[in-house]
Amino acid sequence: MAFEVKATIATFGGKLLKLSHQSTSTRTPMAVSVYLPPSALQTASPPPLPVLFYLSGLTCTPDNCTEKGFFSAAAAAHGIAVVYPDTSPRGAAIAGEDDSYDFGSGAGFYVDATAAPWRAHYRMETYVARELPGLLFGAAGPIPGLPGVRFDGARAAITGHSMGGHGALTLYLKYPGQWRSVSAFAPVANPAACPWGQKAFAGYFGEDRKDDEWKKHDATELVRAGKAPPELPALIDVGTGDNFYKQGQLLPENLEAAVKEKGVKGVQVRYHADYDHSYYFISTFAQDHVNHAAKYIL
Numbered sequence: 177m178a179f180e181v182k183a184t185i186a187t188f189g190g191k192l193l194k195l196s197h198q199s200t201s202t203r204t205p206m207a208v209s210v211y212l213p214p215s216a217l218q219t220a221s222p223p224p225l226p227v228l229f230y231l232s233g234l235t236c237t238p239d240n241c242t243e244k245g246f247f248s249a250a251a252a253a254h255g256i257a258v259v260y261p262d263t264s265p266r267g268a269a270i271a272g273e274d275d276s277y278d279f280g281s282g283a284g285f286y287v288d289a290t291a292a293p294w295r296a297h298y299r300m301e302t303y304v305a306r307e308l309p310g311l312l313f314g315a316a317g318p319i320p321g322l323p324g325v326r327f328d329g330a331r332a333a334i335t336g337h338s339m340g341g342h343g344a345l346t347l348y349l350k351y352p353g354q355w356r357s358v359s360a361f362a363p364v365a366n367p368a369a370c371p372w373g374q375k376a377f378a379g380y381f382g383e384d385r386k387d388d389e390w391k392k393h394d395a396t397e398l399v400r401a402g403k404a405p406p407e408l409p410a411l412i413d414v415g416t417g418d419n420f421y422k423q424g425q426l427l428p429e430n431l432e433a434a435v436k437e438k439g440v441k442g443v444q445v446r447y448h449a450d451y452d453h454s455y456y457f458i459s460t461f462a463q464d465h466v467n468h469a470a471k472y473i474l
């Protein structure tokens with residue numbers, strides 16, 4: 177059995193499952209939580225569930241969003257499952273991996289590191305885009321004790337916050353057809369041009385890879401390089417009271433400029449007066465993001 181169920185929590189008529197499994201991508205145990213809406217639990221063989229992936233930000237585990245993101249109410253109403261991966265491998269025993277909040281543990285940036293020593297374990301792109309979908313969307317029921325529960329890989333959407341917003345946008349652009357829509361809360365929209373992204377990319381790829389490798393993992397650079405479809409079904413929310421926005425960590429305007437320059441349609445960026453970077457902001461707009469995904473996956 178791929179997943180081990182660590183906890184089952186009743187919420188909004190459905191169940192939040194805290195799962196653990198041994199990852200072949202990161203070569204570590206990985207935590208992942210999955211919200212099952214009530215519709216998944218009402219019959220022994222429910223129809224396969226549409227799925228929204230939520231990628232969390234720096235320092236987070238799956239618990240931050242499941243405890244205070246409030247996606248479950250809207251997900252329950254629509255009959256959508258929500259998957260919450262962790263933000264990095266844990267306990268890889270790499271020197272320095274726990275030294276800072278914005279690199280290493282809790283800061284995997286949803287990329288596959290190419291630089292030593294990180295490349296042995298820090299493979300969050302493959303983990304989120306390939307390994308987890310493979311486990312969840314396989315023919316066998318992936319959840320121990322709930323053999324009838326299936327997830328529909330043809331109806332998947334992706335969202336995320338901050339570092340996770342960067343992950344959602346870049347994985348959407350890098351894996352055409354895998355996700356039907358994308359959205360982001362306060363995303364790190366141009367990591368190659370902000371301190372968080374520069375630190376992470378220098379560590380995971382090397383300082384000397386700025387002109388090639390870094391750009392492949394940067395939403396703004398991907399759009400500039402023509403990697404966005406003509407219609408990009410993206411909803412992006414940013415709070416104007418967000419200190420990280422004010423400090424130039426997010427740079428959503430650079431993404432907007434690239435979208436405009438390339439004539440990409442369908443991208444909606446909303447600026448909300450006074451909202452900060454926290455889960456007060458995320459929970460306020462969570463329903464809008466689930467509704468956005470629902471338009472494409474129901």
Ligand SMILES: N[C@@H](CCC(=O)N[C@@H](CSC=O)C(=O)NCC(=O)O)C(=O)O
Nearest residue numbers: 233234235236240277338339340454455
């Ligand atoms: N501890 C750091 C700030 C870390 C932080 O704010 N993390 C955000 C995501 S930031 C971008 O990816 C977060 O979601 N934190 C968890 C939470 O529950 O709020 C510092 O001290 O500056």
